[in-house]
Amino acid sequence: MPRVQLAIPSQESEDEIGISDEEFEMEAELGLADSEDEETVEEEETHEVRKAKDLNWQKRRTILPVPKWRGALPDPTMVCEPIQYFERLLGRDVFEDVATQTNLYAVQVDPSKPLNVSVDEIQQFFGISLYMSAYGFPYTRMYWATNIRVDKIADVMSLSRWETIKRFLHFADNNKQVAEGQPGFDKLFKVRPLLDCLLKSFRDIPIGEMLCVDEQIVPFKGRSGLKTYNPKKPKRWGYKIFVLADQHGIVHNFEFYTGAVPAVEGVHDIGSSGNIVLRLASVIPP
Structure with missing residues (x-):
């Protein structure tokens, strides 16, 4: 039975190990040698090395002026229901695009077996996935199991339909993806439309x-x-x-x-x- 693990699609090798946070560390070489030693060393070092040694850190208490905040937050006009806040982040137009791309991918895989998923089904799929995260069962099929059935999930969509949508779920057309190494290549191309929508909503x-x-x-x-x-x-x-x-x-x-x-x-x-x-x-x- 499949575990509740949804990977972000990527063209990179699946065996590639992620890069650690150490790549984000900034290093600065401290010039600690006395003046005579530095003069001797600098005569032997290249111009690039001497340039790197020009950066010296000093420990001191620095108090910088903090500019006054000139902004102002508007007063809330109304208290919305949770679903209304969610729809402000992901509107129906987003789910319409997801339904279109999901149906397109299903036809690309097998033209004789169209998925014909509707916008309402895509919304139900997302709702079920979010509801699963609140329960945290280790296997997705447990939500439909007879002895521990979760009615708010199993009554909305069958297990077979949910797994089929999960298999073909797409946010972008694969045929429009730029090849790796070419200008415009995007590692997040397959989920870029969803990310762009969320970014716009957050920035508003x-x-x-x-x-x-x-x-x-x-x-x-x-x-x-x-x-x-x-x-x-x-x-x-x-x-x-x-x-x-x-x-x-x-x-x-x-x-x-x-x-x-x-x-x-x-x-x-x-x-x-x-x-x-x-x-x-x-x-x-x-």
Whole structure:
């Protein structure tokens, strides 16, 4: 029986082990030698090495001016039901696109066996998947088992239909994917439409004063070239996501870790850990 593990599709080798957080550490060499020794060494070193030794760290108490926050959060106009908040993140148009791509993929696999999944079924599939996460059974088929049947799942959709939709579930057309090594290649192409929709919804939420950038690990030990491994973390295997959130845990921006983080356009490259902060903070209004 299949376990409740859904991998993010990737073209990378499934045997690839994720990159640890150590790639995000920034190192600076400290110049600790006395002046006479430094003069002797510098005469023997190349220009590149001398340039690296120009960076010296000093320990001191620095108090920088904190600019006054000029923003203002609007008062809530109404208290919504949970489903209404969910629909603000993922509207019906998103599920319409998912239904279209899922039906397309089923036909691409076998033209003689169309899936004909409806938008309502896609919404039910997502609802069932979320409801499963609240129970946490180790096997998906347990929700339909006679002795421990979960009516709010089993009464909505049959096991056979749920597994069939899961098999063909798609968010993008595979025929439009750029080959690896070509300009425009995206490791997250297969889920990019869903991520873009969530990003837009999160960025539309009014931003408060207290913000923080941190990494979040989504536990996952299945086969995926996108998962990372860090033995120092409570959850060593999983997908790494960098998140900009406020003190209430409301997400305003996020970015999946897929490798080295490029610099923000027009800004000096300060390394992966600094670049990700600047990239996520770019949505903060001045």
